Amino acid sequence: MRLFSTVLILFSILSMLNGCTGSPGQHLGGALNKEQALKLNPDADIFEFDGEVYKTNVDWIEEEELKKEKxxxxxxxxxANKLPIGAKIFTTKERKDILIVEYDGKEKRYLLQLGE
Structure with missing residues (x-):
């Protein structure tokens, strides 16, 4: 009986902890949708391409040496929520999770948004 009570208490605690640690994208293969990305940061500059969401203003990707591929x-x-219609989207030679968007003589780097 004591073992049963201990197991039941541990199971209850683990269930409560699991319910409190949820985050956008969790248990969804890691990919965030537009609503989840904006929930994390309502002012984020994002776009959706081929079913995946990309976000800019990620400090470390600005430091990466990347070349536009195609x-x-x-x-x-x-x-997109902030990009103009007609902006061109390019892959990068070095990384598959970063896309470069070009418009009005500017280039912005966008990182694929993944949850846990």
Whole structure:
């Protein structure tokens, strides 16, 4: 009986802790959707491409040496919250989780958004 009570108490504690530690993207293969990314940071500059969400203003990616590889698309209506329609999207040669967006003579780097 004592062992049963101990196991029941431990199970209850673990269940409560698990319920308190949830985060956007958890248990979803790690990928965040637009709503989850904006919930983490309502002012984030994001866009969605090919079912994946990318965000800019990530300090460490600005320091990376990256080269544009090939254009894979353009920003269309509803894809981005701050980018202009027609901005060009490029892959990078060095990393698959970073895309470069070019518009009005500017380049911005965007990192794939993953949860836990």
């Amino acid at each position: 254009q894979i698309g353009e920003i269309k209506e509803g894809m």
